[in-house]
Amino acid sequence: MLYNYLKITIRTLFRNKLYTSLNIAGLTFGLTCFLLIGLYLFDELTFDQQHSKADRIYRVIEYQKNKSEELTIAATSYNMAEESKKNIAEIENTSRITLIGRDNISSPESKTKFLETIGFANQSLMEIFDFEAIDGTAQTALQEPNSIVIVEELARKLFNTTHVVGKTLKFDFLEAPLRITAVLKNHPSNSSFDFNLMISEATILHDKQFSENMVNDWSSHNYMVYALLKENANPQSVSQKITRFVLSHQKPEAGTTLRFRLQPLADMHLYSEDIVDGAKNPNVSATQYGSFLYIKIFALVAVFLLVIAAINYINLTTARASNRSKEIGVRKATGATDSHLIKQFLFESLLVTLMAFVLAFTLVNIILPTFNTFTGKHLSFSLQTDYRIWLYAILTTLSTAIVSGSYPALLLSRLKPVALLKNVKLHSKTGLSLRKSLVVFQFTVSVVMMIATMVLFLQVQYANNKNLGFNKDLLVVVDINSGQVRKEAETIKTEFGKIAGVNEVSVTSRVPGEWKSIPTVKVKTEGNTDNPQVAYVIGADENFAKTFEVQLLKGRIFTSLRDSSSIILNETAARALHIQEASDQLVEIPEMAFGGKYFPVNESKKPFKARVIGIVKDFHFQSLREKIAPLVLAYSQNPVQNIDYFTARIEGKNIQNTLKQMENTLIRIDPNHLFEYHFLDQQLARFYADDQRRETLLIWAALATIFIACLGLFGLATYAAEQRIKEIGIRKVLGADVLNLTALLSRDFLKLVLIANVLAAPIAWWASNLWLQEFAYHISLSWWVFAGAAILSFLIALATVSYQAIKAAIANPVKSLRSE
Known part of the structure; x- marks a missing residue:
């Protein structure tokens, strides 16, 4: 029996090469994307599972x-x-x-x-x-x-x-x-x-x-x-x-x-976004945790891709049901039962899906090296891969085959042999409605993906290009990694300033846009009995404002060591302390913390008293995910934190030569000191590196979704043109031109795309707004994002359908009407 099923399946597939190719291509792309995303998610979900306990x-x-x-x-x-x-x-x-x-x-x-x-x-x-x-x-x-x-x-x-x-x-x-x-x-x-x-x-x-x-x-x-x-x-x-x-x-x-x-x-990996990484030296970057939200998003994307591929199979198979009417009628007349026919059509679905899986397996292994480089993973898909991955892959393939083949099998097996042998055309309002609904679903998902990708792209661009309140370009940050260099910091700063390619140099404990932990202090105005305000603190010198191009609003900047007990506030800190003018007001800083418990600033446990000498315009000293918090700029020699960086604003020419001279300066002071530097703008971009990776993944997933949906649309358009070939011939004889005929054949499909856009817009708006809440500073959703996605989806659908429509419209009507 299996041999008989196989023989009939192979004959059927070869007889309909176009539709077989479309089905295999759609399923291959769906399975490839599903497997790639699945490998990534499996790796994320099995973090730290290598330990037996x-x-x-x-x-x-x-x-x-x-x-x-x-x-x-x-x-x-x-x-x-x-x-x-x-x-x-x-x-x-x-x-x-x-x-x-x-x-x-x-x-x-x-x-x-x-x-x-x-x-x-x-x-x-x-x-x-x-x-x-x-x-x-x-x-x-x-x-x-x-x-x-x-x-x-x-x-x-x-x-x-x-x-x-x-x-x-x-x-x-x-x-x-x-x-x-x-x-x-x-x-x-x-x-x-x-x-x-x-x-x-x-x-x-x-x-x-x-x-x-x-x-x-x-x-x-x-x-x-x-x-x-x-x-x-x-x-x-x-x-x-x-x-x-x-x-x-x-x-x-x-x-x-x-x-x-x-x-x-x-x-730990997926549920630590609100947990401070403790017991870590501030010089160590925080661990990059994952997010269960994105696990759910990409899991949904993977499932939708596979479902869309399965929908193609269902649509194309049911659409061509009438073309197999005589085959089904003869087989029923000669004793085939409904169960035999169901098994036959399920076997066809299984064989097509297995062929797609083999191609997908090959594609995954071709893509994986690039995919691993992009995601920073070490994923593999071979015979040595974890058995659970193979189990999921096999179950997914079988499920796809069953889902794809079940409806066509049940539909075709119920047809009556008498009607089939009379070559009565099969017109089912239910089947037609289902096919239309499935096309709408495909394009709804595609449009949602397009809008989500555009929103993510715009937010990443916004984050990278937003005015941070300081100039991040051409700033070289050099780490201080030894006591000798820290001791000779003023000398080194002076020597850096003599280098031709260096414009300004500042010494700080932290830098604006800091990616490491920033200490916090409790601060209040002298004599105030209210609870102290919590503020971040950065040690800075007299060149800080010039080097980073931070705007001074009121008062003055640091001038020299005599300002060691002076502080400058950002606007948010000034508001929190109810300070409107910088006029040497005394404030008390009793305690400080490095991401943990607060402890006294001084061994004497007496508050550090400082004078407010300036107020600077708010600038982003953390990620845009964080709202600008109160910030205290203390003089570089302060009781909270030692200096940790030199920051130099350099010329855009001969950068390597400038860096080499800076390295030589450091080595002269401390021959054992390793010259460790980075450009601040590149370091800040790492804040959003995960978002950029997700953006790229979404772009490819959206393209795959659209491609698979278009394969199905192309197949349905081809079938619709074949079914109406005589009608088109008659219309041409009566004077219809190519444009009218193309519009006639395309109209029904474009209506479905319109409905898909109407459904997709509120879903995409809700999902995008939910994601943007992660950022304290983010874009506003504009109407043109939705309009752009709608226009793009119409153009894609029109391009897909119009090829077959134009082909049918320019065909010689004599050929289509000859049998009449």
Whole structure:
């Protein structure tokens, strides 16, 4: 029976080569897009699942709320981690990680130095997580003092080999060398861990200051803590026990609410948008998390692409039902049952879908290298790929075949043999209405995709081109990575200024448009008993306004070291403090924070008193997703944060020569200092890199949607022209011209596109507005976006239909009427 089905299917497919090609092409494109998006989503949804205990591992999140702010931070104290596992029965183990900055690392075998982030962790990190060691034993690698684990990439960088256990490394900030105890396999792309090295916590346990701080540390945010719960433990109950346990040892300030919760390891990547990454040095960029919103969006896009391809198959198969009337009639007359016919048509659908899958598999592997480069992933689709991906791919292919073939199979199998053998044309109002509805659905999805793509493109362009309140062009930001360079900052700044290609130079703790964490302070006017305002703080020198071209509104800028107790406010901070003029008003700054708990500015615990000498126009010192917040510009030598950057405004000519001279200047001061720089405008663009990637993905998905829909429209237009060939011949004989005939054949299809636009507009408007709420500053939706999408969809549909319409209209009527 299967052989018979196969033989009939092959004959049918070859007899209708055009429609077979259209169906296979549509399904191939649909499956290709579905598989590519599916591979991407699978990678996102399986983040951190490579650890065998992943379902029992949780990140400890601390939540604080008071009258002035709310803080959700992925960091907590030493004792919370150490003591909770001893006192809460459900906790099997806890691990701690703390990052303290960057320093030069080198090996005795090489004079080459690299800047690396310094991380300390206790041995439990290697016990809880499955970090695979390619040299040494991970499970015991962090037990001893002065031991370090590194990843294979860093091992090759330093030694050109991964067999380096027992060798030593040296950090500039540590006197003793560190012995390598394990080399870990590079972290997979779908891992939240990205460290290149980790030093044993035992290395600093003997440090007197560390030991003293550790004993009483119940309130700091110095550690990222992961808890491994016992089997069947309730994480919500454990969270409550942790909260009660910590509160029994630490009393928060009056009016402050403190509680803890456990975030599943599997949720870290997609559900951390509102969580501050704690225990991280401010010099380390924040982890780029994913977003479950975009997971849902792209999952819907993938499904719609596949559904649109299936709709093509349904439309073309049902439209051509009458062309198979005699075949079906003969088979029914000779004893074929409805079930036989249903199996036959489902078999045809399955074979076409399988052919499309083979082509899609080939296309995916051709596209994947480029796709991986674009997304920063390491996706693959081969026989070695995770069995779950193959399971989804096979189920998707079978489902597509069944969905595509079911309606045509049921429709064709119900036809009566007598009517079929009399060659009665099949006209079903239900079938016609369904086909029209499916075409409307296809173009509704296509138009929504077009509008969404245009909105995303316009928002990214808006973000990249918006006036930020400072001039970001030709600004070179040079990192300060050593105490010697920091000490000689004024000398270096002066030398930079002497370089021919350098116009202005400023020294700051942070830069406008900062991508790293910016410290905050509590500030209030002297004598004010109200709750202090929370403001960000950036240390700046007297050249700040000139270098960044920030507009001074009132007062003056810094002049020299005598302004070390002076501050400048942005407009938002001035409004919050009710300061309208900069006239040396005294303000108090009692506390500061680096993304965590507030602590006194001075060791004496007395507020830092400063004079307000200026007010500058608001400028965007964070992403456009963030509303401009109060900002305090303190003099570069301030008690909150040391200087961290030189920023030079340079000429657009001979840039490489200018950079080389700047590097030579630094090396003269500190030969071990690595010249690390970037252009500010390029760094700011990274704020929206994910949006640009999504924009590109949406553009390709929209093009694929339109292409698949047009394949179906082309097939239906071809069939409509064939069905009306005699009518067209008669009309031509009676004097109809090509334009009239083309309009006649195109009109019905363009009506469907019009209906699709009417349906798509409100859906796209709602979805676009919802997405734009992510940005504090965004575009307004304009009518021309919707009009442009409508016009484009009409032109695409007209171009698709008119080819067949014109072809039929210019045909010789004698040929079509000869049989009459």
